[in-house]
Amino acid sequence: MKRTLQQRLQDGPVVCGEGYLFELERRGYLQAGSFVPEVALENPQALKQTYRDYMNAGSDVVLAFTYNAHREKMRIIGKEDLLEPLNREAIRLAKEVAQEHPTEEALVAGNVSNTNLFDPEDPASKEKVRSMFAEMLTWCKEEGVDFVNGETFYYYEEAQIALEEILKQDLPAVITLGVMGENKMRDGYEVDEACQKLQENGALVVGMNCFRGPATMQPYVNKIRETVDGYVAALPVPYRTTEEHPTFFNLPDGGCSCHLPTETTFPTSLDPLYCNRYEIANWAKEAYDVGVNYFGLCCGASPSMLREVAETVGREAVNSKYSPNMEKHFLFGSDESLKSHNTQFRTKA
Template structure:
């Protein structure tokens, strides 16, 4: 008779459910935009080849997000699916890229006691009216979730789904692998999925089908995502997630695709998205304000999507009562040469304020 072997305790500590039961969870995202800004990823294709070309930069960003307060290290497999790689003619790097991304993330998660998350996303293939695309999508998700399961992830994030139908398939694949699922939908210009479901309705259905966390991410900034969160929280019995983009969207321009810059400098594509969004970037205090409001609305899983940087994430974590390692370097203007309170700074202080 085979004697069952004890399951070794994870070096990452409590799992997703245990952490959510004891308080909010913070998940650092935004790898595509941050690594593009640093010069390691090409805007346009937005395929994470950096995982293979410069793995040290990916691991460093994982560590920086944890340093800033992330409870989760998310493997950088966003857009690392078969269709994206086919478009750029690099199908052959599909498996190496995914496995390397998971290994990099696992190394940081294991060494920091944070959760390890796999990641799948919208495919650009799904067509509600074409059943053949549903099977294609299922095959793509099955590949990526299978590699994530082999890497020992704690859960899988399925994100940026505009179609509820595509999210359903992603959730089915994750559940079949026996893994917890965080399912995130996109609310575009109109707050409904492309197959016509209101956000609260769509999240409720995913929760009823077994999603462990449901919510919204990407596209909308704090101001235009916030009004959608209360209805989602009221509609479900599972934790709600909110991961906006850190840009100043507003009711007339509710997504970062819609933002328009009045500056006269011509833009390559005629609009700020995705490479000229800098003038619209939220500062850390706006992110802190969103965090307070989202928590009051019932959100328990927090983060930032495209455009999020470590200083944004630190502001979010601190607003939730955390003191991440990066808090050692949080601003203290009492020591500033012009703004400080020390009597020895008085002359410089008065000179500075005289020109304000």
Template structure:
């Protein structure tokens, strides 16, 4: 199967065959931090109220090295399509967990499938290159999303989100779920959201071993652990000034991973055979640049990667005045 873009360039599968593909996510969190979105309901009204902000964030991620412009609000918004055309990025439509799916309930399955059909149709009408179904915890719901995507003739990336229990909410192991999704036609299967780099990495090996298709990994940009494997489960870091006593979702700042942690995760995930890579909630453009540089790339933003050789206090270059070098010993 080939999947050349509408513009005639290489599509998702062709790019994956040639090497890793980078997808920037996390638009909700970043736009909320920028002051154009309200945490809580997280209805992304910024698409309507501030389309220029949404377009600029996509430009920032493109500048940082993302190969994919992922639709914000689960359909391919025209502002995003224009931003993608400024570079060589693919445009991905987006569907996600419905929050109304009930395992074993036929009526909820019909309702959710109708929602997915409608959302996928919007994306296809906008000319997307492929569809991402993400942050889905039920295998049954993921299969509904996949069926809607394939019925529309689109390449499908299916990303599951797992929480404390490292299985789907309807009881499948990740290896079993990945294999069933591949057998049902998924082009890429993997994980996104919920877990940070440290608690997502151990789950990737079994998925890679279970499937022959491409594998995805897009952790949240927060420092999770075996004891607190998701960013929703993180506890008070000691500041004592948290709403409702929990960091999620508006007091996660102390847990944010740095660019070097993202670089390390990217290298380790790629070594496992993961080749659809990125960062989900909490991601900033510098995280995406870190993914690109870990893969040996130099996106446009790498022109501004850190260069401490000329730093006033820490630099080693002869251009740094000796008085500053002397002062640095006291820092």
């Protein structure tokens, strides 16, 4: 039998591949802006291949792509009738891919996330959010997920509602928070305080995901690790966020010479602002050294970036055989059989 999430965490770091939203938009199967994962119904093979690519890059988890697949988002695009079929199909496809893992079947995680509906001053909105989570989590339970990932919450209270509904289904919970430019939760909690409360209330793993790159997430992860006794998660976006611009929502691109159709580089003009894989590796080592247990990358991540994380924390991915090796490169290689009339010009190429 495959190990549970808790068993894997006890044995060492767990890697979870996220970032499907941007990746499937890059591959041409999802619309930027609305960001609704209709791909589960419209192009299931494309979604399966994306699941597969992240799993083979080192993810221990196939995360069902139901981010934004909640009733409020489906209402906005006029497709509430597809809500349940989309959620169930995303989980079923994840289970099929998880069974393909050659050494140990991957875990399958259900997913609920920020609703953009929650209003701390409106009790009715809180009940709507609870109802939305409850129906999605019922489907998660019926489809047999191993645990549920509740993510990208910028209100502590919304995260707490999600946690309560996950626990009602008797499922383990990973709860990660998205911290915007205020540097705290929007209902006033410090992020480490919010994580401590979530852990005390039953979350197996707590931490942060999305919005922030490694440079502006890790200082808060350090505080969480100091505050929380249990398992801690960190899943930044792979962009060069700064103290002045702590999230990827307002990152400037001073080198851009064209007119951008959007107000900022987010979400379709972020390409020049990527971290390279070695910056990602440096972050993963830092996070590992301070005691992070649950690793990943969020929006913008590619399989090669995730593989860098997995290998940095001591894991060998299915596709580690394709990790870079420049030994036989015609210009930059060191193999003695390479032609010297090529290698001597490596500095002038």
